[in-house]
Every structure is written in C-alpha cells, then in structure tokens.
Amino acid sequence: MATRRVLLITIILSYLLCALSEDIIADMTCRADIGQDEISKVWEGEFFPNISYIRYEGPASRNPLAFKWYNAEEEILGKKMKDWLRFSVAFWHTFRGDGTDIFGSSTKRWPWDDGTDSLMMAYNRMRANFEFLKKLGVNFWCFHDRDIAPEGKTLKETNANLDAVVELAKKLQEGTNIHPLWGTAQLFKHRRYMHGAATSPYVSIYAYAAAQVKKAMEVTYELGGENFVFWGGREGYQSLLNTDMKQELDNMALFLKLATAYKKRLGFQGTLLLEPKPQEPTKHQYDWDVATTMGFLQKHGLSDEFKLNIECNHATLAGHSCSHELEMARINGMFGSFDANTGDAQTGWDTDQFLVDIAEATSIMLTVIKNKGIAPGGFNFDAKLRRESVDVEDLFIAHIAGMDTMARGLRNAEKIVEDGTLQTLVDNRYASFESPLGKAIKDGKIGFEELEQEALNSEEAPLPSGKQELAEMVFYSFI
Structure with a gap:
C-alpha cells in the first residue's frame, strides 16, 4: 500500500507540473484526469x-x-x-x-x-x-x-x-x-x-x-x-x-x-x-x-x-x-x-x-x-x-x-x-506469345530443336517500339 501511495502522489505531482507548464509544452496536451482503482486506470479521460x-x-x-x-x-x-x-x-x-x-x-x-x-x-x-x-x-x-x-x-x-x-x-x-x-x-x-x-x-x-x-x-x-x-x-x-x-x-x-x-x-x-x-x-x-x-x-x-x-x-x-x-x-x-x-x-x-x-x-x-x-x-x-x-x-x-x-x-x-489503355499497351507488347508458336512455347510443347528451325526458316523482322514514353504519358495523365 505504501508503494501505491507513493506512486499516486508521484502521478499527481506530475500532473500538476504538466498543468503548470503549458507555456513550456505549447500545444501539447497534458495527461488526462486521475482515476481510481487499479494502476491500469490511473489516467482516465482524453489524451487528445x-x-x-x-x-x-x-x-x-x-x-x-x-x-x-x-x-x-x-x-x-x-x-x-x-x-x-x-x-x-x-x-x-x-x-x-x-x-x-x-x-x-x-x-x-x-x-x-x-x-x-x-x-x-x-x-x-x-x-x-x-x-x-x-x-x-x-x-x-x-x-x-x-x-x-x-x-x-x-x-x-x-x-x-x-x-x-x-x-x-x-x-x-x-x-x-x-x-x-x-x-x-x-x-x-x-x-x-x-x-x-x-x-x-x-x-x-x-x-x-x-x-x-x-x-x-x-x-x-x-x-x-x-x-x-x-x-x-x-x-x-x-x-x-x-x-x-x-x-x-x-x-x-x-x-x-x-x-x-x-x-x-x-x-x-x-x-x-x-x-x-x-x-x-x-x-x-x-x-x-x-x-x-x-x-x-x-x-x-x-x-x-x-x-x-x-x-x-x-x-x-x-x-x-x-x-x-x-x-x-x-x-x-x-x-x-x-x-x-x-x-x-x-x-x-x-x-x-x-x-x-x-x-x-x-x-x-x-x-x-x-x-x-x-x-x-x-x-x-x-x-x-x-x-x-x-x-x-x-x-x-x-x-x-x-x-x-x-x-x-x-x-x-x-x-x-x-x-484500359495502359493494359492494352502491355498486352500489345506481348501479343506474339498469343500466336501458335507463342502458345506452344508457353504450353511447354516445343523444344530448342523446333525453335532453332523456326529461327532458321524465318527472316529477322524489325522490332516494334516498346512505347515506354507513351506508357509513362498514359500513367501520369491519371495522377
């Protein structure tokens, strides 16, 4: 009990010091009101x-x-x-x-x-x-x-x-x-x-x-x-x-x-x-x-x-x-x-x-x-x-x-x-993988030998633009 009384006295003094120090702590809120019962209920009320x-x-x-x-x-x-x-x-x-x-x-x-x-x-x-x-x-x-x-x-x-x-x-x-x-x-x-x-x-x-x-x-x-x-x-x-x-x-x-x-x-x-x-x-x-x-x-x-x-x-x-x-x-x-x-x-x-x-x-x-x-x-x-x-x-x-x-x-x-514009740009970039060859690759139905034959039999076509700047333009237009 003596320890509890000392604790409560300390809390009361702290509260009084807080109340007297408003000029020091500016807009900060002092601790809330003292309650009773157990220590966990010492402070009641609002902190804000x-x-x-x-x-x-x-x-x-x-x-x-x-x-x-x-x-x-x-x-x-x-x-x-x-x-x-x-x-x-x-x-x-x-x-x-x-x-x-x-x-x-x-x-x-x-x-x-x-x-x-x-x-x-x-x-x-x-x-x-x-x-x-x-x-x-x-x-x-x-x-x-x-x-x-x-x-x-x-x-x-x-x-x-x-x-x-x-x-x-x-x-x-x-x-x-x-x-x-x-x-x-x-x-x-x-x-x-x-x-x-x-x-x-x-x-x-x-x-x-x-x-x-x-x-x-x-x-x-x-x-x-x-x-x-x-x-x-x-x-x-x-x-x-x-x-x-x-x-x-x-x-x-x-x-x-x-x-x-x-x-x-x-x-x-x-x-x-x-x-x-x-x-x-x-x-x-x-x-x-x-x-x-x-x-x-x-x-x-x-x-x-x-x-x-x-x-x-x-x-x-x-x-x-x-x-x-x-x-x-x-x-x-x-x-x-x-x-x-x-x-x-x-x-x-x-x-x-x-x-x-x-x-x-x-x-x-x-x-x-x-x-x-x-x-x-x-x-x-x-x-x-x-x-x-x-x-x-x-x-x-x-x-x-x-x-x-x-x-x-x-x-x-x-x-x-x-x-949907941004997703369309992404879909278009990978559209070739929806071709028969692309689907065969994704489905695991084709190996390096078949891919080699595809490369040997095909002319190397120019690659389309990745449209990075367009994608950024579209994205930032919504920000």
Whole structure:
C-alpha cells in the first residue's frame, strides 16, 4: 500500500507540473484526469481532448484534420475503401517515437509519457493508442512485444508485464472492431541480441529468442491479431571472417520451423509474415529483398507457411523500386502485407517517412488491385514524424496525409484499370506469345530443336517500339 501511495502522489505531482507548464509544452496536451482503482486506470479521460473524430470532407477541404480522399465506406471496384486499404497504426513510431535518431537525442515527450519505461507508462500509452485509433477511424494496429510492455529483471517478470498490458488492451477492445493487424517480437534492441537472435552463435540466446517469440505469438493470438511478423533486425553479418554463414542460415530456418509448429499447436489461424530488411543494421542482411527471402523460404520448405511483409523504404535500400518488390511477391503468391512508408532518395538509411508520393501510391495500388486485395494483411504506417514535428496534432496530420495518399492512389488506379489503355499497351507488347508458336512455347510443347528451325526458316523482322514514353504519358495523365 505504501508503494501505491507513493506512486499516486508521484502521478499527481506530475500532473500538476504538466498543468503548470503549458507555456513550456505549447500545444501539447497534458495527461488526462486521475482515476481510481487499479494502476491500469490511473489516467482516465482524453489524451487528445482538442481533436475530434476525423471525417471525410472531400478534395476541396482545407481542414488539416479531415480526409480529402479517403472515404472509408465508398466503394471502389466493388469493394469498400476501408477493405482495400485496411490501415494500421504502428505502435512503436506513434506512441514510443521521441525524435531520437542515430545523430541526435530525443526532441519531444508526448503527454502520455514521462520518459520512463514503467508499467504505468505502458498503460498510458495503450489508452492513448485506442483513443487515437478511434478518432482516426482505423481498426488495426501493429506492435512489438517490448513496445507495449517494459522488460523486467527476468523473463518471468517480463512476461507478467506483457500479460498485464494485454489484459488492458483486451478491455479497451471490448465493444469495438479494433484489434492487431499483426504482432511481433523485438529481437534486436536489447544487448543480448547484439550477435543476432535466430542467427546468434550462442545457444542460450537462441533459446531466449524462441521463448520471446512464443510469448509474443500467444498474446497476438489472444488479442485477435490477424498475422505474426518475423523480421531480422540483426539477422545478418558484417564480415565472413568470424561468421559461419551456412550455420546461421540453417539455424534461422530451424527457428522459423519451430515457430510454425508452435503456431499450429496454439491454434493461431493468422498468417506468418517474413519481412525483407536490407542494411538494418548489417551490410549483408540474410533477408535482403523479396527474391532472396523467397529463395530462403523455398530452400527450407517454408514457402507454404509464410508470406512477405514488404516495406517501401526497404525496397529502395535494396536497390529496387517499391513496385518491383510488390510485383515480385504478387506474381509468386507471396504478397502478404505492406508497410506504407518511404525513404529519402538522397539519404542511404531507413528514414521511415510517411508515403505522400501520389504516383508511387498509384503504382502500389495497381498491384493491390491485381492481387484482388491484401487481406488478411494491410497497410501499416511503419512511419514516424520528423524530429522537428513536436505537436500532438502532427501525429494525426501525418496519418491523414498517408491515408489520403493511398486512397488517392486507389482512386487513380481504378481509373487506369477502367480506362484500359495502359493494359492494352502491355498486352500489345506481348501479343506474339498469343500466336501458335507463342502458345506452344508457353504450353511447354516445343523444344530448342523446333525453335532453332523456326529461327532458321524465318527472316529477322524489325522490332516494334516498346512505347515506354507513351506508357509513362498514359500513367501520369491519371495522377
């Protein structure tokens, strides 16, 4: 009881300091009112009292806290916008982001946070998360286990912290359609993972990582999550001089097989996702891009158990366009989910900016339409505010801009599909494969000998134009 009284006194003093510091924190909202009962109910009320529910007002609106292009219930090509897009908020960037980067310390402290990693702060952040989701009109969120609950002195204590926060999240979910798009385990930040997790040369760390994934998968299942993600923040190598690459790859494959087996024992029906992640932080990342990740899964017999979570910023770090990675995954039946962000063309690291390029969004949505949607995946905003964006309303503005960009891309893609000109250009380019010879090739009914005779007996005809500039003209005419 004495500890509880000290905690409540500390909270009250923090609240009073917040109320007296409005000149310092400008437009940032102070923490909500103090409640009673358990610690998880210490703060009640609103964390964003000056922001109401975000509504669709149409392209003519100049209200920064309104949608101009995203109209959730509007039908596009026979499906509601919200079902095409399935937006999700990234807990780590939105509620844990403090402006820190590799060259600078934090630049902001949100009103639900006192800078500590206490259990009380975890409750505050979770309440802020649900208020934000409701006001933004988004039903999905994504999390790492260590984002939502603090690490304890032992694994047992850490798991208890996670259970406590998940219990609060379950209560907040009641009566809503809100649940996780996906969950994952944070196997990169703690010093224990400095050598990797599933690729660690130390079996004790391998075991700890397995225990952490097991628990993270359980709480994702408990919260009704639709997917579970694996991404190798430190699964790679800087130099082969001190690395057994084959053993690390084999160990990683075994780890994923163990996770697959446990998913089935748990009864979790969600999709397992693997995320290509180049140069984060190693220069030789095992899951470099879609092609290498698919090759790894195929070699180890995991292709039927996993799909890919693709991030635009990672595509460019791997030397590809976002559309290239999405199409590569789609045509191989591996497109699972999407992290909607972008990098800076002049910066060679993962800046995780909100995607606001209309042309890129249109290209992305053309792939999603070809894929007939993205469910049970979605568009997770794995993106963060810039260091100098310190107002609470900036969180809403950034997500609104990202949602409007993808919605505008969807609207443009619909027009391109219905117009048909671009697809006709593509069809015409490959029309010769609809000839008898072309069909024989596609059907596997002809060999090199027959093709040699065809080449010997035919005069070499001039090749038609590829019409690249015309295709670009047609595409950009819809932007």
